[in-house]
Amino acid sequence: MKVLLVGESRDGKLLEYSYELFGFASQLGAETAMVLIGNDAALPSYGGTVYLADAGKYGEYNPDLHKRLVQAAVEREKPDYVVFMHTSYGWDLAPRVAALLKAPQVSEVVALAEGGFERPCCSQKMRQVVRPVGGPVVLTLQGGAFPALVPGGAPLKQTLEVAGEGRTEFLGYEAAVRKGVDLTRAEIIVSAGRGVGKKENLPVIAELAKVLGGEVGASRPVVDSGWMEAGAQVGVTGQTVSPKLYVACGISGAIQHLAGMKKSGFIVAINKDKDAPIGEVADVLVVADVMQFVPALTAKLAK
Amino acid sequence: MKILVCVKQVPDMESRFRPDAAGVWYAETDLAFRVNEYDEYAIEQAVLLKEQLGGEPEITLLSVGPDRVVEAIKKGLAMGADRAVHVRDPAAHLKDPFQIASIIAAYAKGEGFDVIFTGMQSLDRGSTQVGVAVAEALGYPCATTVVAFEYADGTVTVKRELEGGVKGTVRLKTPALVTCQLGLNQPRYPTLPNIMKAKKKEVAVIPVEQLLQEEARLVLAQFSAPAKKGGGVVLEGEVADQVDRLIGILKDKTAVLR
Structure with a gap:
């Protein structure tokens, strides 16, 4: 063969x-x-x-x-x-x-x-x-x-040689935009995904990050929806991170996201869907609604 | 100008999937279907192009599938497509990406579409083949994974999303096909008046037999859940209890909680 x-x-x-x-x-x-x-x-x-x-x-x-x-x-x-x-x-x-x-x-x-x-x-x-x-x-x-x-x-x-020309004209590369926090150095990252529901709910994620002393990241849909800046995106097209603790809130776990965070030291995922692919890489999968679980966790940790 | 948008209807990805009777694809019982997310960006970009050109272009929406795909077609028409073609195929899930592309190309051949938009992939099959294969069958130049689109005087300029956040800018002459990546635009929600208007738009039905001439190159052999690799802990039950158990685990297994 x-x-x-x-x-x-x-x-x-x-x-x-x-x-x-x-x-x-x-x-x-x-x-x-x-x-x-x-x-x-x-x-x-x-x-x-x-x-x-x-x-x-x-x-x-x-x-x-x-x-x-x-x-x-x-x-x-x-x-x-x-x-x-x-x-x-x-x-x-x-x-x-x-x-x-x-x-x-x-x-x-x-x-x-x-x-x-x-x-x-x-x-x-x-x-x-x-x-x-x-x-x-x-x-x-x-x-x-x-x-x-x-x-x-x-x-x-x-x-190898071939004759002729192509019909697409390549005009050049555009470097990645790197704005905001450098997540690659963060020890703790709390990331928001689509499961957060709406932009107005994001402070709940930020609160948890604050109590843990970490930074806030995002999955692609959150950035695409304009809820957060592209600089916060974790994944193949964003930043590749490996913090000591990664908390994925309402992130289903598209392969592009997993590739950007699966080397994290310890991964906690909070998701309503027990079968979400994020479960493949998570050390702990909490089967719950982000908007119910995260505020409760933050409150307990803040004590 | 004539624009074609190819749309697939797919299940909600939060569903629980179970094998069908043949064990080769998912059973449709209990599944809720919607427009493939990538295709929503394709529809929106077509409508934006039509608006840019003062409403002159005609947008045709095409979907291959069983009768349920009419719902996806209606959404596309309500978003701004002018007319639709439903290639009726109760067994579309058994066609391979090459056959689906051949069906679309057989319809599009001779229609003289200037720009064709497709999603870069479907959420369920995810082959990333159909758009490119349509372009190849029609002899159109094509750019994939597009996150920015501009049109001027018969020239399409796009940004392709590459790995590591890098983008590649590419220029093509129409007729051309582009496959749309998430984030290309902000797909609109259909308004009630537009939903009403869409009901009056033409939906032509073509039986798949009239368009399909190719044999399958792939056979579906099995459909199953992935083998669980990780030995991760799953916490279910009451929120208060889950919180306590998680904090316990974090104190035990990590050094991040002081």
């Missing part, structure tokens, strides 16, 4: 999570090759074949050309699987490659399963097993599902 891994580079560097692709290939027990649109500095520490296309020429975001570059590597390598990370690059490019190859695609794979691949559904609350028909099969992998593996060694570089 053979897999073609699609690496990812940004600003001339290999993105670290590309090594999770090797971790997946190793679980599958497959031979590997990688395709990367990047440059020499972005080559992985890997002694196998890397099909390298020059990002200076093809751009770091140019899906029309990138899909054909991946296709060119597929034609040379004839893999059983073409594997991406389930990232803004992977979920954008993988369906285009699948369309070109007329291939089935399984998105956000979290595990190998008998007769197929296991993936999350229903906002991470449930799992499904999906069996692809025919091949090659395109996969994207959920970040963190397969431990990273650095094979080591110097790549055997093969240069």
